[in-house]
Amino acid sequence: MLGTAAAVLFFIAFLISAADIATNQAFSSGNVMLLGLTLLALHVAGIGAGWRPGRSRRR
Structure with missing residues (x-):
């Protein structure tokens, strides 16, 4: 999910x-790209993934 975001x-x-859209400083192209890189790093680190180790059921 974080990879898609x-x-x-x-x-x-x-x-x-x-x-070349004029935006304020908070939504500049560089800042949006850095937010994307942060989400990509979290995705690669496994944060927000659906699978969690050790969560299997044994019968």
């Missing part, structure tokens, strides 16, 4: 940069 943020950052 990162991809969406990268696409938004690309649109802001490519279309």
Whole structure:
């Protein structure tokens, strides 16, 4: 899920940069890209993943 959110943020950052849209400092292309990188790093680290080790049921 976090990987998908990162991809969406990268696409938004690309649109802001490519279309040269004037935004305030909080939503600049670089800041949106850094948020995407943060989400991508969390995804790679396993945060937000559906599978958790040690959670299997044995009968």
